[in-house]
Amino acid sequence: MIRVLLFADLQEKAGIREIEISAEKLTINGIREHIMELYPQLTAIKTAMPAVNEEYAEGEQVVKAGDIVAFIPPVSGG
Template sequence: MNKILFFAHLRDAVGEEFLRLDVSGKTVAELKAELSEKYDLPRMETVMTAINEEFASNDEVIQEGDEIAFIPPVSGG
């Protein structure tokens, strides 16, 4: 099982602070594509991903028990 956390507007789009899903074996890119379709999430390809509080690239493979966080970069200032 995996815990998937959403930050900023992604949290509003998903409607929950986190989801519990079994996504082990998938790459980050695959998970992004799946969630993007299911929740109509905007521009997921630009969103940063942390696995267990460490930066993860789009081709990293998710393991059982990993905690995933999606962190959208913003430009306001």
Template sequence: MKIKTLFFGITSDLIGENQLDFVIENNLSIKDFKQFLIEKHPSIENINSYAIAVNEEYAEDDLILKENDVVAIIPPVSGG
């Protein structure tokens, strides 16, 4: 199934793209998808400290992705 993934902040710099489409297996959880992303792009090894949103709502690791979901990878924001 096809999943659109949006990258924000430092993640877009690490990946080199603002968005990518992935074809993944059915019944993949957010936790499994994060591992999939680390395998494809080791530069985002800290993904477990990032917020994940699916279809514009924050998601927990046990959420199962569905066809055409949009996943946003949102790193922590710092500033002063």
């Protein structure tokens, strides 16, 4: 099982903070696609910065069961 944490706008639009994916291995991009199938309104996940086990990650990085993936959307401010 892979735990996925959503933050900020992603969490608000999905209405949940955490998603569990029953998979042994997936890439970050594969997780993005899976989440978009479940929550089509989360278009911002395409540009969100992924982190795996609290380390920033790239889209092709493989995530294994037991890992925690976080998606942090871009923030703007002034």
